[in-house]
Amino acid sequence: QVQLVESGGGVVQPGRSLKLSCAASGFTFSYYAIHWVRQSPGKGLEWVAVISYDGVHEYYADSMKGRFTISRDNSKNSVYLQMSSLRPEDTAMYYCAREGGEAFMVAPLDYWGQGTLVTVSS
């Protein structure tokens, strides 16, 4: 069955960096784009970034551009989110999710991980 498992969250001081990982299984990973979506405590969902199935294309929400970098290693069935210059407002549960269409087909997010919590605090 399709599984996405995030890791790497924790408590980090403002201005520091953190790298999240998303390990996938149960499907042909290299066929699918992967997204990161976050949710601040008690708040709604906020789209963060996407990386294409082949890793060639990336796209970020405006508030993350220049601070966050998404990458993937198809040989390891993994996607990463490198976060730098972290701010208290980046405190959130970070989910990775699979975009349901193969290759360049645009589709919604059909499978989600359980999330990893990032807390930015001094």
Next chain:
Amino acid sequence: DIQMTQSPSSLSASVGDRVTITCRASQGISNSLAWYQQKPGKAPKLLIYTASRLESGVPSRFSGSGSGTDYTLTISSLQPEDSATYYCQQYYTTQHYCCSPWTFGQGTKVEIK
């Protein structure tokens, strides 16, 4: 960026009631609209895609409709397990991986009376 305005922000209804949630996009999104259900402490779950297509395994009491800028999620007969927060999301793009970020509505919390 395309803004999604979802209403109401919360509602309370009885088991068996018909429940409707609406989502309005700031521009036409050509039915590139999904609905998700999120229960406390859990990841969102895809319910509806392309505005009206039911995801596999989702009960048929859930349905979606709409076009252009206005979309609706309907629960035909509310069940206790439907207590959750529901989000719409647009994934409209003229060029994938560019130019228009995906956006979610603010969410609608559905409670059972």
